[in-house]
Amino acid sequence: xxxxxxxxxxxxxxxxxxxxxxxxxxxxxxxxxxxxxxxxxxxxxxxxxxxxxxxxxxxxxxxxxxxxxxxxxxxxxxxxxxxxxxxxxxxxxxxxxxxxxxxxxxxxxxxxxxxxxxxxxxxxxxxxxxxxxxxxxxxxxxxxxxxxxxxxxxxxxxxxxxxxxxxxxxxxxxxxxxxxxxxxxxxxxxxxxxxxxxxxxxxxxxxxxxxxxxxxxxxxxxxxxxxxxxxxxxxxxxxxxxxxxxxxxxxxxxxxxxxxxxxxxxxxxxxxxxxxxxxxxxxxxxxxxxxxxxxxxxxxxxxxxxxxxxxxxxxxxxxxxxxxxxxxxxxxxxxxxxxxxxxxxxxxxxxxxxxxxxxxxxxxxxxxxxxxxxxxxxxxxxxxxxxxxxxxxxxxxxxxxxxxxxxxxxxxxxxxxxxxxxxxxxxxxxxxxxxxxxxxxxxx
RNA sequence: GGCGCGAUGGCGGAGUGGCGACGCAGCGGAUUGCAAAUCCGUGUACACGAGUUCGAUUCUCGUUCGCGCCUCCA
Numbered sequence: 001x002x003x004x005x006x007x008x009x010x011x012x013x014x015x016x017x018x019x020x021x022x023x024x025x026x027x028x029x030x031x032x033x034x035x036x037x038x039x040x041x042x043x044x045x046x047x048x049x050x051x052x053x054x055x056x057x058x059x060x061x062x063x064x065x066x067x068x069x070x071x072x073x074x075x076x077x078x079x080x081x082x083x084x085x086x087x088x089x090x091x092x093x094x095x096x097x098x099x100x101x102x103x104x105x106x107x108x109x110x111x112x113x114x115x116x117x118x119x120x121x122x123x124x125x126x127x128x129x130x131x132x133x134x135x136x137x138x139x140x141x142x143x144x145x146x147x148x149x150x151x152x153x154x155x156x157x158x159x160x161x162x163x164x165x166x167x168x169x170x171x172x173x174x175x176x177x178x179x180x181x182x183x184x185x186x187x188x189x190x191x192x193x194x195x196x197x198x199x200x201x202x203x204x205x206x207x208x209x210x211x212x213x214x215x216x217x218x219x220x221x222x223x224x225x226x227x228x229x230x231x232x233x234x235x236x237x238x239x240x241x242x243x244x245x246x247x248x249x250x251x252x253x254x255x256x257x258x259x260x261x262x263x264x265x266x267x268x269x270x271x272x273x274x275x276x277x278x279x280x281x282x283x284x285x286x287x288x289x290x291x292x293x294x295x296x297x298x299x300x301x302x303x304x305x306x307x308x309x310x311x312x313x314x315x316x317x318x319x320x321x322x323x324x325x326x327x328x329x330x331x332x333x334x335x336x337x338x339x340x341x342x343x344x345x346x347x348x349x350x351x352x353x354x355x356x357x358x359x360x361x362x363x364x365x366x367x368x369x370x371x372x373x374x375x376x377x378x379x380x381x382x383x384x385x386x387x388x389x390x391x392x393x394x395x396x397x398x399x400x401x402x403x404x405x406x407x408x409x410x411x412x413x414x415x416x417x418x419x420x421x422x423x424x425x426x427x428x429x430x431x432x433x434x435x436x437x438x439x440x441x442x443x444x
Numbered sequence: 445g446g447c448g449c450g451a452u453g454g455c456g457g458a459g460u461g462g463c464g465a466c467g468c469a470g471c472g473g474a475u476u477g478c479a480a481a482u483c484c485g486u487g488u489a490c491a492c493g494a495g496u497u498c499g500a501u502u503c504u505c506g507u508u509c510g511c512g513c514c515u516c517c518a
Contacts, residue, residue: 045518230518354466432480
């Protein structure tokens with residue numbers, strides 16, 4: 001069996017991945033808050049950990065791996081958006097969940113086995129809070145339920161932030177109902193107009209971290225193998241999930257933590273608040289799903305990857321080459337060992353891509369195809385890939401001019417041929433002569 | 445201030461204690477009416493300073509620079 005090694009954030013180093021139960025490998029990835037279009041930076045974890053899911057299925061067997069990726073459908077930003085548009089939060093979350101699911105498909109990500117929603121887990125959340133209060137890890141204050149960080153000895157272990165450092169940093173929100181400035185919210189009260197659920201502490205809504213602890217508990221168990229997400233979730237989100245789950249269950253919550261680096265624009269983190277973002281949707285429309293998927297995989301997942309249109313175009317050309325080589329080939333039975341080896345070493349996708357390039361020749365086209373499809377590329381026929389979308393005007397223009405062009409060339413009337421070529425350019429068309437002499441019209 | 449990550453050729457990006465991964469671009473050539481595509485060839489790169497070593501881009505320490513987290517954030 002292939003040995004997988006992963007960089008475990010909790011251990012600050014690479015470790016051999018040994019699941020608790022190889023017959024039941026469980027992984028969880030923090031999914032989106034559905035209040036707006038997701039940007040391409042958001043797509044990175046979903047894409048790189050999709051590769052890891054594929055690897056786990058390859059090594060342990062498809063039926064022995066369970067992958068959950070949640071959808072956060074209650075959060076203040078959703079409420080703000082709903083209020084702005086004067087619609088219910090359900091309208092907002094339904095709209096953006098649908099868009100997100102479509103984006104995931106376009107990027108070639110497999111559907112997780114479970115996609116739990118926060119709003120469907122209120123009973124679990126209430127139960128967990130009651131447990132935490134009973135155990136002395138949480139307290140009620142002014143309609144809030146707060147987690148008491150001083151009740152947990154090793155709070156901050158994952159992120160390396162001690163409670164004292166957090167308070168010294170003076171960036172924690174000081175609120176009168178907090179016993180300690182570093183305490184965080186499990187439940188907060190809602191006003192009459194705000195969305196809320198009934199609870200023993202009055203009408204309210206959950207804090208951000210609680211849902212993941214509860215959904216993991218319900219769908220995957222008290223201890224899981226892998227939990228992953230962006231580096232910005234290490235603190236506070238994952239730290240607080242650990243606090244909630246470990247204090248509730250009295251046992252280890254997650255064996256391996258994986259965190260991806262950021263996607264940057266001009267070297268700066270892409271984020272909604274900075275406004276330097278591109279939505280997944282707009283880039284998919286401009287470059288297509290497979291080129292975008294491949295560009296997300298060109299850097300190792302823990303390194304930053306700088307988004308650029310030129311990179312997307314470079315990957316498009318690489319795919320052109322791969323599609324050309326594999327046209328008509330059948331995928332090999334087994335995935336090339338070089339690809340599996342690269343991915344098994346802490347998800348080294350750049351090395352896997354290099355391994356595919358090494359197979360990019362006629363003789364090994366079947367292996368190239370098998371390896372590329374393993375990571376979700378070369379999923380369509382070469383014919384479909386190279387088929388360009390031409391408008392009705394283009395079709396009409398081609399019908400009128402293609403014969404004239406062929407005749408001009410045949411008669412060696414190159415002045416006329418060039419004239420037609422120029423006219424084509426004016427129409428947004430490129431005329432290409434294939435190796436066999438076939439004339440092709442492509443949209444620019 | 446605390447904690448963490450990084451620095452490889454024009455660009456992207458692996459990797460290794462001693463052979464210049466790979467891709468793009470560039471350059472030269474083949475092919476081509478032109479163009480595109482394709483094919484062949486082509487590169488004195490490892491931030492700086494010490495140390496360990498027969499030998500360091502690779503290990504150790506320090507310096508500089510860049511980025512991130514400590515507040516919502518993938």
